[in-house]
Amino acid sequence: MSLSRSPSPRRGGGWSSPGLTSPYDNVSGNASPRKTYGDTQTNGSSSGDNVTWAKAKARSEEVKGYPSFSTRNNGFFSRHARKISTSLPTFRMTGRRDFSDKERLGRGRWAQMGGSRTGRFLTYLGRTAWRLRLRLGIFLAFVLAIILFYVTPMHRAYRRASFLGGGSKFVVILAANQGGGVMEWKGAREWAIERDSVRNKKKYTKKWGYDLEIVDMSTKKRYAHEWRESWEKVDTIRNCMRKYPKAEWFWWLDLNTFIMEPSYPLQKHIFNDLLGNTYRDINVYNPLNISHPFQSPHLDLPARSANGDGHANSIDLIIPQDCGGFNLGSFFIHRSVWTDRLLDIWWDPVGYEQKHMEWEHKEQDAMEHLYINQPWIRPHTAFIPQRKINSFPMGACGENGEDSRIHYSERDRDFVVNMAGCEWGRDCWGEMYNYRELSNKLNRTPWEKFKDGISDRVKTLRGKKEEGTEG
């Protein structure tokens, strides 16, 4: 047998080359009769004379593991190792033990927590958990994934994606600075209103993955015909449609609005059941007394029917009505060919010239005019119960807020409040502040409710005590 290199002895005995017969079978100094792990496995029955490959390997492993040659019995650890190890608990390695000793209570073991009931319960729990570790692990991973989903912006991406949550199909257009600029200065209250309103919408759109477009509606000499000013709404909507080419629905919101329930997504609140949430037959609620539908026999069927063609996908404009007719403080408009045409003819100089003294609400009155006179408008226009998207506070449309079709109800958790007309004789900022605080109160988390409950109780108790002392 030839070797590739000369055999050499290794530290602690043995030879680096296998297959050599070694006269120093037990030279390692580890003279203990205890068989090593390798021995029991592979070489248990063979005689110790021959150095086999396995044996040599096992030995060299032993050598590597414990420096038995030069440092044996020299260090503190090796001198006291046995003492230390006897005081350590032993674990039963089934089949690997070559000796066993009698069970002696408490010797070398941690006391089993069998004594107390809680201890036993804990052991039981631990054992069960260990047995179910796979299922438990999956469950925990699942919980962790959910937490991660909501902690990271992942849920926003999900809600935004057009094929999942569909949030990118909606754009909220917020008209800021209405009538500002030339007409009036902004005071601290106006700034506060704007700040609160914008923050409210920002929070809402961020939560559900919608787009928010804040438009500056301040009066500017932008048009050759200066009387066109109030029709900026039309241009703004058109610009937004160009800016967000993937969006389908555009929600116009005046500045004096407040989203009371940010937890309502538009999809669930309105659009998943568009036909159920809206009505095209204006006779359901008709403050303007518009005769509907058209009776003239020269019109086509959808134009003469009270409900248009009855399909949800033909609805392109969703308007709430208040006590005075259409209300364009909060409405939805859908991207479509029909909408292009409407936005095109909404403002017309001939109409304006004749009506601008009469049309106090400008584009709102123009819309009413179109609805009344042009049959192609009606099949695509739907109305929505006002309190779905445009509840009024007390003072608008009746002093006491008693009309259940119009006024905000805290109990029903109305979606949006529109402080319409607060500029005229009412306190806009006061209303905005009140509704903001109310919204915060209504939408507290359970933990906040709990804390507030405690502090309330403490307050009442203290109040009683003070009353008692005074009395």
Add this chain to the structure above:
Amino acid sequence: MHFAMPPRKTSQPPPYARASRSSPIRRKQLQFVALIGCTLLLLVYFAIRLFGSSAEKAPPGTPEVVVVTLLDEATMSDEYRARIMENRKYYADKNGYATFFPDVADYDYGNSPRSWAMVPALRHAMTKYPHSTYFFNLSPHSLIMNPKISLTSHVMDKKRLESIMLRDKPVVPPDSVIRTFTHLKGDKVDLVLTQDAEGLCQGSFVLRRGEWAKFFLDTWFDPLYRSYNFQKAEAHALEHVVQWHPTILTKLALVPQTLINSYGVDIASRGGKEVLYKEGEFVVRLVGCELDATRYCEKEFDMYYQQWKSYLNKGTI
């Protein structure tokens, strides 16, 4: 014994091997089944294509073009109206079109001039013939002189329309800043108009049925336009609408006037000799006869009526 290569696998299957499933007979059967399945799928597909869209498709026998002429019992004699109808009907019968003769009194146009009734009359025609494609609005004071001309191939065919439409032309002559589009596909056109030297002509035009047409007619008929006292009523309202609203302008094509709107009288301010009717042309219109107290529509009509009759008798047309 040693071989350079391992022995080849024998072709005989061992007795315990599973029987091969792709026996020739089995394969034939499968092919047959697949063939039947594919045929069925194709049949279903064609059935859906044939019957599924039947709501959209026009029922057989639908006229492609409807000639709409608004008559006025209050101002026209019975004979005059009968002759007008005869002329239109002859043309329609020859080409398989339909005719529609509403009366001014059928429509509610408020206090506006009577001529406004034309707009709801067109809307009415579209309701009455919901599947026809083109609606040819022709003023009563006019004659279709050449019944051989089919409106579709003469004007409305996509290629033909693209070749004849006037591009980048001021909508209202002579110098409106609003011009017709330079790039417009023939099948996107919904309204084919002509203009004379004074402006757009509402006496003879073609409208394609659709949502746009309803929008256009309703907008045109808006009460605010009717009450505005445009000098020429609906004609000026039309010019206004076309110039102010791009969604209407995009669907509009202007074509040379004599294609569908030759004049029967020589009026210098409206084009003079250039647009005067010549033999073989499609339509002759007695423009403005109902507004001018010195002219008599029926008399002028009679002249062209006799001419038309003589063409028919000679068989030249």
